[in-house]
Amino acid sequence: MPALAQRPGVAVTLPGPADFPAWRQAARGLVAADIRPEQAEWVVAGELPGLLAQAPAPPPSAAPFSVPRAFLDQAEIAIRHSDPERFALLYGLLWRLVHGERHLMQAATDPAVIRLSTLAKAVRRDAHKMHAFVRFREVQAEDGPRHIAWFEPDHHIEEAEAEFFLRRFASLRWSIVTPRRSVAWDGRALSFGPGGRRADVPPDDAMEPLWRAYYASIFNPARLKPGAMRAEMPRKYWRNLPEAAEIPRLMAEAPRRVAEMVERAAAAPNPRPQKPRHLQAFPRDAGHLSAPPHVARDMPTPIDAPSDPALALAALREELLSRPDLPEFAARATQPVFGEGPLGASLMFVGEQPGDEEDIAGRPFVGPAGRLLDRALAQAGVERRDAYLTNAVKHFKFTPTGKRRIHQSPDAGDITYYRPFLAREVAAVAPQLVVSLGASALAALTGKKLPVLKTRGQVVTGLTGHPVFVTVHPSYLLRLPDPQAQADGFVAFVADLRAAHQSAGAALA
Amino acid sequence: MELLRKLEILADAAKYDASCASSGTTKRNSLKGGLGSTEGSGICHAYAPDGRCISLLKLLLTNACVFDCAYCINRASSNTQRARFTVEEVVQLTLGFYRRNTIEGLFLSSGIIRSPDYTMEQVVRVARVLRLEHGFRGYIHLKTIPDASPELLAEAGLYADRLSINMELPTIAGLESLAPEKDFRRIRHAMAGLRTRIEVAQDEARTARRASPKKFAPAGQSTQMIVGADGADDGAILGTATDLYAGYRMRRVYYSAYSPIPDASRLLPPTAPPLVREHRLYQADWLLRFYGFSREEVMAGGQGGMLDLELDPKTAWALQSRANFPVDLNTAPREALLRVPGLGAKTVDRLIAARRHTRLRAADLARLRVSLAKVLPFVVLADHVPRGLDGAGLRSRLLPATAFAAAARPVQMTLF
The missing domain is CATH 3.40.470.10 (Uracil-DNA glycosylase-like domain)
Known part of the structure; x- marks a missing residue:
């Protein structure tokens, strides 16, 4: 491998698993130093060191260059993916963009471009599921209620998505604990800490029985479509969703409930129906669009020659x-x-x-x-x-x-x-x-x-x-x-x- | 009655409303106080085993009702158990669930009690308390009662993101036979009134001289039709839907396959329509709104006024319109690509971007995760020319060999 012998590989250590500014700065330096994608190895501080000898990253380039906005937008999201190859993928795309393939991002069928979009899509979906499936439990502390949630995201999205929960719950004090990271809002500032365990979060909450009752009642047993449910709410989320404990029972009971409905079909009307005692059939309001025009209903309609x-x-x-x-x-x-x-x-x-x-x-x-x-x-x-x-x-x-x-x-x-x-x-x-x-x-x-x-x-x-x-x-x-x-x-x-x-x-x- | 039991009754009574959307409203957050946020796209916080999204807390204020609509579990002559929430109970349930991140907001409806105005006033009061006393910034959808007074409707629009009036049955005849107290004309009047108010508020927002122009239902209005409870065919349903979209600027028309309810009325058909009929209607609705199809074209794919249950409506149309194919994916205009079975709008846009730089091949489609079995019979690519486009066997080749297709065949309801 003569090329590698001439130019030894470079290992770049990033301070965090989803630190886009740090990756961007390092990548800019590598391009300036003409380091080819296959020569660069990307390592996250604290994770396993790479095979290449640790070499200092080249200094930041003095000559800036531009890349399409479409790349930056996708890269900033894709870097949160848990795939260890993500940094190399991004650098490979960057390299091609600045070496003669300026329109690469429009090549929607290029395998690397598809991969980038796949990673970004997975991260967005993970974020969306986090917005949806985080379940806070309310605990009473001495100084008022706190809301605590345990969640297991697939990707490194905790810091990016903390903003969403801040916009929504700025008036509460809350924290979200995940296996890799924890996020807390104390009413004034967001803080990030190391990950935790499920046991750190209280197991139950006063409102959970109500929520489970709602979930069970809003389900229509006559329309059982478990596949559609699992497509959007995969099993891996169930263990952290209190309402999911109802699913097996609801599914098991559905056929019997439908059978009962069919059996009872065409029941006799209630002998004591609800009475329309106070109901006015027509509101008498001239300005009201839905009111019928002011015409006496049983007025005779002489077709020929009404005098007036x-x-x-x-x-x-x-x-x-x-x-x-x-x-x-x-x-x-x-x-x-x-x-x-x-x-x-x-x-x-x-x-x-x-x-x-x-x-x-x-x-x-x-x-x-x-x-x-x-x-x-x-x-x-x-x-x-x-x-x-x-x-x-x-x-x-x-x-x-x-x-x-x-x-x-x-x-x-x-x-x-x-x-x-x-x-x-x-x-x-x-x-x-x-x-x-x-x-x-x-x-x-x-x-x-x-x-x-x-x-x-x-x-x-x-x-x-x-x-x-x-x-x-x-x-x-x-x-x-x-x-x-x-x-x-x-x-x-x-x-x-x-x-x-x-x-x-x-x-x- | 204890709260848990009321919740069970009044959620159960609300579940026949298909709408649970929490999208399309203004962006809001609670950084300067209050509780909650809305960010354009909705969030489904859970899915029930019926495959439906749970986004909003969908409740009836009460399931007591003086109307006697045959398809409705809450009709006056039904034997169902009745319950009624207080305003404060609904407010506390909404806030409590919202703080636990289980919902995006509230969808409140009600049976008609005493008078339309009395009922509407109670519904509006819940929204008013949430917005004004608790600074609630989440999503609110209120079911509107067509006969309520204009002042109450104006106030409802001030607090609600979306308002809806359900058409329920697509034809005048259906409404007259199954929902004697409902009046097709008054429902349309009320929808027209909502359209006027929504448009006035939109115009004001555009040309606002004030910092905060008066709002009225920023997420617009929607409606629902029940499928299969009366004799209306798919053509009639889609005809009413297109009129409603065009006439009253509906954001969505929901189709809800009539499903057996406990304590059904004798007026109802014994056979529930297959759920796939509802699915096909949604697909057809999509083709009408986003793919440039006319109702007549969509219906041409079916027979006798009904959509093809075994095939999606675009494929069904393509089989009846083979003269429009094959479409050359490397040269055809966007409108033609949108009509190719198996190609969605996003894929079409990616193909158009990609073909500026490369000649599209079958492998490119595969990489975009397009269903080749569906698309290839109808398209020309750099390395592909379809065969058998005129053959009689094409339809059977396109039939999906899934359980879903089997579910397409209507089933007489029988005891298990």
Whole structure:
């Protein structure tokens, strides 16, 4: 071995088993001294000395070099692994990173990179299991309670994970004893000491019977899946988990308990059931979303000509809530969205259908298109609260895509279905002018397929005999591709609204 | 009644709620006082022999209930023994277990007693005492009663990390027949109300001018549906689930296979669905949310509105959509890789990183611990071209030869 003869091996002694800063400094020195991975031996102080003659580590390098963040992040965790080869693995990777393989960390299928990620993953899992399975026992000391736990981690994670327990239990005084290390928090500072024995920790605690009872009761014997339990809570942890003592009994009894349930199946109802003495079926709260609208339940719903318009609208609402023949999509909406505004308003705006936000709020024109309409109305000098706003279709029709409900245009059948409702709404409101926003509203109001862009600005006669002013739907403006077209479209829309406003005013005069 | 017995009754009564998640909330710690912490990801402090995670202390405040939902052990006409905790008892159990590091926090629900507002007020009071009197920083999940007043809901959201309202049955018909007091529409109204409040609080947090904007359920809302108690098929269940995710921004929809309960109602089917049906629904749910599948695609892998019980839904879909395969792992886009059976999102990302530097081979997949038997029939690699992709025998080759697959077949419940 001529190479080794020329350059004798170097043994590096690290002060602790998971001391990343010390490893990093030593490794930096080795790279600077051009020590190849196979020449370096890593020893932890106090553990067995290596085979190589103890040689002083080279001095820290003057010329720093950089390595990818991805390596440091994984290495800092992997160094806590109990595998004695971990230091050499890290140094081997470091060597390759600074000798022409800068992108090594992205080579996800390289055996050494996989090994690094395997070690880091094992350490993270060990830490996670420590967070989960440490069980404190409470003992009363003269100066108040203390919480003491015995835990057996697989890797050198005690110091790193002490912070977790500090963040969680800073107001308690606690200690965790492991075979290699002990950690204590006295309310002011963390301290670390040598390992201990299980006997150092009290064997029982006043609350353990309650905890074991909870564990046994939350278990469902009809769903026995011991494999799934052991995958996440391997047997090696059981001896330190008080509740695990219940497992054999629970598993043994499960079949009999299920058999009993099946046998008793379809029991007779309790002759003395719980009584709904005080239960109010419907909270009468106007502002409450889940409250049904204020409509007398058994009010007659005269289809033809209710004399009072307010009663007619209320009847309409009630009918929409309870009709058995609603289109299928209506059942998927949160609620029907009714019109809103004063009866006898001179302007009545009719849009297409409620959108996502309207469906949630139960009010028309509160989504993006509604906000645009609000701005346009303000510019046109129309007070929204003086107008009546509604939609041709009263339920939100949508397609779900992941986290959004995408608006689906109503088809001719949907428009036809809701047309009588709209007609009755127009009749009850009795506006001077109906403003039709977009193609669906126009089709609903006139029964004809008129081209909106060619008829916009005109007044046509609706099926109810009311004059219908034609313009675009505000969502059309939102869909225009470029900002200039949107700005121009908005100006034209405001002009339409102003014209409609004047026309309604003239009709009133 | 002594505390231990109450705990047994009211934990037993709570166990049919599948949710035990303690994740997704704001980061908190007790370095400046109080007790507890939350750090983003949840922690399962134990697992029961049913394989379920125990993260939260899951309790009912009381199992007395005036509702008569057929699937529920606590229904008004059930013969089960009733018990009721005091507010202080739940608070002390939560704190005591938390200090011993056995739980992440509390999941509190309740049977409906007296009135929805009375019940909700008791539930909220537990959370209020934990937060305000004991500085509890752990996780709190409160079950919300759809008919409770808006003031109580607002206060619940102030203390709780997560709120939930259970849909329980995926169809209106199912709800009407098995849960006569529940109302599909009112449940949706209440979910819509929660979404509005959660979004307002999120907007406020983003544009906060105050140091601590008012919180409302930072871990969002979730819901649960029971599988197999009514006639709804998997397509209907996933349809309702996708509507709930999209409409009310659910963080999670839980599926709970209807399991026999002591003292079951006569309205329930005698056959419990195989547990694997619930498992397949979760897998399908995952495909919908994270793998770019539509409900129609997922259901195409099954038959008659039901998912394939013997194969995972991605493999089942791939078998019905063989024209999309083979996928060349060295060149195909990420979306195509996500659709390969046996490749998870993490593995896909590692493969994409690795293929920038090397031509992927079968050995590379093996090193990433990918199931070769599952993946190789559908992919092209530098040293592999699949054979038999069009063959009729592919399905039987993909069937896992495990006990789990055997468990996929429905079993009529019989006496042992």
